[in-house]
Amino acid sequence: MDMYFLGTSSGVPTKDRNVSGMAVIEPGGKYWHLVDCGEGTQHQILRSPLSLQKLQSIAITHVHGDHCYGLPGLLASAGLGGRKDPLKIIAPKGIEAWVMETLKHTAMFLPYEIEFFAVESLKPMAVGSLTIDATALSHRVPSFAYGFVHQDISTKLDHIKLESEGIPRGPLWGALQKGDDIEFEGQTYRNKDWVQVNSIQKKVVVCGDNDAPDSLDGFIEGCDVLVHESTFTAEFATRAKEVGHSHAGLIASYAQSQSIQNLILTHFSARYAPEGKPSPSISDMRIEAENVFQGQLFLASDHTHYRLDAVGSLHQLSPC
Ligand SMILES: [Zn+2]
Numbered sequence: 001m002d003m004y005f006l007g008t009s010s011g012v013p014t015k016d017r018n019v020s021g022m023a024v025i026e027p028g029g030k031y032w033h034l035v036d037c038g039e040g041t042q043h044q045i046l047r048s049p050l051s052l053q054k055l056q057s058i059a060i061t062h063v064h065g066d067h068c069y070g071l072p073g074l075l076a077s078a079g080l081g082g083r084k085d086p087l088k089i090i091a092p093k094g095i096e097a098w099v100m101e102t103l104k105h106t107a108m109f110l111p112y113e114i115e116f117f118a119v120e121s122l123k124p125m126a127v128g129s130l131t132i133d134a135t136a137l138s139h140r141v142p143s144f145a146y147g148f149v150h151q152d153i154s155t156k157l158d159h160i161k162l163e164s165e166g167i168p169r170g171p172l173w174g175a176l177q178k179g180d181d182i183e184f185e186g187q188t189y190r191n192k193d194w195v196q197v198n199s200i201q202k203k204v205v206v207c208g209d210n211d212a213p214d215s216l217d218g219f220i221e222g223c224d225v226l227v228h229e230s231t232f233t234a235e236f237a238t239r240a241k242e243v244g245h246s247h248a249g250l251i252a253s254y255a256q257s258q259s260i261q262n263l264i265l266t267h268f269s270a271r272y273a274p275e276g277k278p279s280p281s282i283s284d285m286r287i288e289a290e291n292v293f294q295g296q297l298f299l300a301s302d303h304t305h306y307r308l309d310a311v312g313s314l315h316q317l318s319p320c
Pocket residue numbers: 010011020064066067209267
């Protein structure tokens with residue numbers, strides 16, 4: 001699974017960062033899912049390898065504008081670009097009414113169907129090759145985290161056992177590999193006794209705005225990558241709590257307590273300059289988080305592309 005950041009600023013865009021938007025790309029690299037759609041997200045997509053024709057679902061974390069104001073424009077552009085495939089949108093209930101009214105009042109008739117799912121009552125749902133689930137967070141309005149799970153099941157014939165039994169290579173081995181039972185010299189060989197099944201699960205959790213990381217208790221189980229907001233540094237911890245946000249140290253301590261292997265911070269307040277610039281900058285957040293978190297730490301910027309490998313390690317593909 002890959003993650004591609006389209007917007008990493010909180011509240012308002014800056015010259016370097018757009019407001020919230022992030023792609024979860026399915027293994028294979030073609031189909032993808034969008035989490036949040038701040039204004040301008042479609043412009044960011046144009047500067048990325050992503051295509052609106054391959055978009056499988058949109059998941060909106062909460063109703064604040066920096067997470068959803070880009071939705072009507074993106075839906076319209078997908079239609080004008082010739083999209084015909086239905087599109088699933090998982091979002092707080094109010095979003096459906098708002099989007100449908102906006103499309104109606106602006107005479108935008110989409111040539112494809114939108115299927116809405118209320119996140120408040122979402123059950124784990126298979127979309128493309130992933131399963132999507134959600135849990136409630138703590139913010140000024142109802143806000144949610146989404147879990148994206150990919151299950152890779154592979155089968156392998158037990159060559160050593162088959163050879164020791166004297167079962168010849170060829171069609172009989174092929175039938176077992178396909179899932180069939182076989183007959184050999186008057187005996188039945190059951191497929192399940194000769195094939196090893198390996199199942200590898202990978203899970204990425206992408207959070208909306210949240211001032212209480214422990215809201216994720218339980219939901220975070222088996223998580224390989226946690227993507228969480230870090231709007232402020234600890235210097236503004238009181239302010240952060242007042243406005244329903246986290247600071248870098250708070251989420252990094254939580255990730256450490258949950259033995260999270262990979263943590264990506266995003267949704268930085270516009271008051272912080274890019275990494276490497278004089279303080280206050282995103283470098284301050286890195287220092288604060290590194291003090292308490294021992295896993296792999298990443299601070300996202302727009303158009304950073306990460307890949308989660310088979311052993312659960314996260315790599316930054318671009319910019320290099
Ligand atoms: Zn926000």
